[in-house]
Amino acid sequence: MSSTDNTQKKFPRTYWREIELPTFQSLDQDINVDVAIVGGGITGITAAYLLTKEGLNVAILEAGGILNGTTGHTTAKLTAQHGLIYDEFIHHLGKEKARKYYESMMMAVQFVENTVKEKGIDCDFSKQEAYVYATTDEYAAKLKNEWEAYKSLDIAGALKDSIPFNIPVKAALMMSNQAQFHPLKFLKALLEEAINAGCSVYENTVADGIEDDYQEPKVVTKSGQRVTAKHVIIASHFPFYDKPGLYFAKMYADRSYAIGVKTNQEYPGGMYISADSPSRSIRYTPLDNGENLLIVGGENHKTGQGVDTLKHFEELQHFTEEVFGINEYQYRWSAQDNVTLDKIPYIGPYTSQRKNVLVATGYKKWGMSTGILAAHLLTDLIVRGSNRFEDIYSPSRFQADPDLKSVITTNADVAKHLLKGKLEMIERVPDDLQNGEGSVVLYQGKRAGAYKDDNGTLYIVDTTCTHLGCECEWNHAEKSWDCPCHGSRYSYAGDVIEGPTHKPLGLLRKGEV
DSSP, X not given: OOHHHHHHSOOOSOGGGOSOOOOOOOOOSXXXXXXXXXXXXXXXXXXXXXXXXXXXXXXXXXXXXXXXXXXXXXXXXXXSOOSSOHHHHHHHHOHHXXXXXHHHHHHHHHHHHHHHHHHXXXXXXXXXXEEEEESXXXXXXXXXXXXXXXXXXXXXXXXXXXXXXXXXXXXXXXEEXXXXXXXXXXXXXXXXXXXXXXXXXXXXXXXXXXXXXXXXOEEEETTSXXXXXXXXXXXXXXXXXXXXXXXXXXXXXXXXXXXXXXXXSOOOOOEXXXXXXXXXXXXXXXXXXXOEEEEEEEEEEETTOSSOTHHHHHHHHHHHHHHTOOSEEEEEEEEEEEEETTSSXXXXXXXXXXXXXXXXXXXXXXXXXXXXXXXXXXXXXXXXXOOTTHHHHOTTHHHHSOOHHHHHHHHHHHHHHHHHHHHOOOOOOGGGOOTTEEEEEEETTEEEEEEEOTTOEEEEEOOBOTTTOOBOEEETTTTEEEOTTTOOEEETTSOEEESSOOSOOOEEEEEEO
């Protein structure tokens, strides 16, 4: 099948979502609970499981459907090997904290392994070796430095000179005792246990704000209900309640892509990721019919920036065809991740003055191990008042030692794109569009965004992001409007897909041309 044919094919959103998940009603009344969790992904569901085991009354509020966010759009690697980080962490954090970071992630891997065994969860769990490989001399040298960091921190692994694929590598760094799994099968089992222990779940329930956040916080939904709680956990990927913490200024949004294919090659095992650019992630997952699905990911870029998004899928397809050969191209999906200033997630009290509101965000691209770690850390803070890893992940860590260089760099990029969108020369008009096409256009003398669906219905929106006023760009692959400044995303009709924004784009016109 050619690249062009594949761009026209209607792909399922993600392989992981092809299981039956329970559905839940939206919240239609005020309620009181011990812990309100905003977000039904890996952090929220794991935290609900752990908290209900402690005897607490828990409610999960999910804006859409459970497990339909980033958790359902992952490559599902369970690992402490988060790229080349440990040499950097030793220099910036010290050896003790770098080791604790590793231990915290290995705790998450071990939790999944132990839980799978104890409860007999069928979630395709398997132990794997994880590899970072380099195809250039520059990154081979960095791998050698990282290997020295591994030895210094007593991380089990090895430095090798090859991987079992037709990829010309200069070096490969292996970390032992890592794992992979089917995240939704695993989390579905945890959710069922939490519900049996009294957890309530509300889908299509949009959290819009928090009242009394210093004392007894109340989550206010968009439809007006209030959830009063002793503690609130914000596990909504990007914090829905952002004004006090200004998290949008301390993170940037990054998108990445993945495809799922069948190939004739026998997979040798292991999980692989490139150190160089463009990024490439490789793993397999077993299918129910005994075959394997090869998952190849990568092509990361800042949200709303870079080339036509569809080209990222095409590049992954070309790479996979060249290295493995494609028999059947079945799936493709993308994900958005938030990256913090120092590459370490924010997990803990929302601010130093708001101890009863807790947050977990900024997982970079390692949400499986980090999400589980976050659930344990936040559960310990709520139940026991402390956790041995809390100092590493504290969201308030920059109050004492702000990373000014990263703040300036991140927000200078925001300013650049804010200005670029305002000064852009626009030549296209809505009448130029073909069915299925979207673009920035000139409409009534102003910049706007237009999309014409397959039936010829035209949607024209104001492309000014409702968060802080940057101009959104068209995402061809997902048919969305993406903000290049802070990562807000909207549907072609202007509805909010992803925060930090809460308000839709203005719909200027809808109808037949």
